[in-house]
Amino acid sequence: MRKTLFAVSAAALTALASPGQAQSTEVAWGGSNPGGVMYYMVGVAGTELAKDLPDVNITQVTTGGSTENAKRLIKGELDMGIVYGSHVFMSQKPEGPFEGGGKGNMLRGVAMAYQGPTYFVTLGDSGIESLxxxxxxxxxxxxxxxGTVFNCSNILTALGLLDSIEPQLMTFADAGRALGNGQIDAFCQSSSPAAAVTELAETREITVLPYSGDQLAKVAETYPFYHTGTMPETTYKGVPATDMPFTTVYWVAHERVPEDVVKRMVAAAYDKQDALAAGHKAWGQMKPDTANFRKLGAPMHPGAEAYYRENGKWQD
Incomplete structure (x- = not known):
């Protein structure tokens, strides 16, 4: 048995109560580092869903983000995770960051979590005005x-810029502080609104670097799992509406999570979607998106499928 918090998995439906009491299902759910969108989404979900599902114990697991979530789901170290659609697709091969590892044939869709942009942030007085x-x-x-490293590296590669920068690897919160302190010149972020960017924009003038039409076309041509979308002007203080590459992000479960647990979690999430969105705006985008998820090469989880079919939300 693994000597980690994952030793008790949802697959086992481990009884934590004494005989005669209801069983409790442990769900280890991967998000991201503090300052990242996924971190706060999972934290909000764990709090809100627990109010309706006292027998489901959701543990928020801090991870590097999408890439790590997918890899740990494949290894059986997580029960759920927030994962980029591109990572679901690549893990079925496996290729990209999953090359040489196990296939993601145990990944199951639960819902589309949100669509997230990838963008570069600098200070308003940095003199940096374009990519x-x-x-x-x-x-x-x-x-x-x-997943942010994955997206940012892809975009810089598509634009021929990856080899011309000095790349730094650090948490979202550390990147925001480092930019504010002049230790770095810019940082890349996937998804919005991101706490690290929001906090920096409250104290400093920031610039989100624009993409040209040709650059957006080049990104989509090089990596077809990106599409052009617009980040609204209300996202960050002082930042206008900006067109940028978007990718779709999913709530994913391991196949071992019992059907009834997923079904009840999905039902509770849609019932409480306003409360989830109040905790983090990204939850307001949650929807079934079942047809698009299955195009990635993985099926929906039976519990999610049952909920969607019973409520007329299934998409063939």
Whole structure:
């Protein structure tokens, strides 16, 4: 048995109570580092869903983000995770960050969590006005094992800029502080609103670097799992609406999580979606998206499928 908090898995439906009491199901749910969107999403979900599901014990697991979540799901170290659609797709091969490892054939879809943009942030007085101006600069790409590093590296590669920067790996919160202190020139962030960017924008003037139309087309041509979307002007203080590459992010479960547990968690999440969104705006985007998820090569979890079919939300 693993000597970690994952030793009790949802698959076992471990009884933590004494005989005659209801069993409690342990669910280890991977998010990201503090300062990242996934971290707060999982924290909010654990708090809100526990109010309706006292027999489901959700443990928020701090991770590097999407890449690590997918890898740990594949290894059986997590029961649920927030994972980029691109990572679900690549893990089925496996290729990219999953090359040489186990296939993600145990990943099951629960819901589309949100669509997230990838963008680069600098200080308003840095003199950096475009992505090309990052040449020779210190740029934080996210924490090791994160989906942010994956996305930022992909975009810089597509634009021919990856080899021209000085890449730094650090947590989102550390990157925000490092930029404010002048230790780095810019940092990259996936998903919004991100706490690290919001907090920095409250005390300093920031710039989110714009993408040209040609750059957006080049990113989509190089990596088809990105599409162009617009980050609204209300996202960060002083930042106008900006077009940028988006990727779709999913709530994913391991196949071992019991059908009834997932079904009840999904039902509670939709019933409490307003409360979840009040905790973090990204939850307001949650929807079934069942057809698009299955195009990634993985099926929906039977519990989620049962809920969607019974409520007329299944998409073929």
């Amino acid at each position: 090309d101006d990052l040449d020779g600069k210190k740029v934080a790409l996210g924490p090791p094992g994160s």
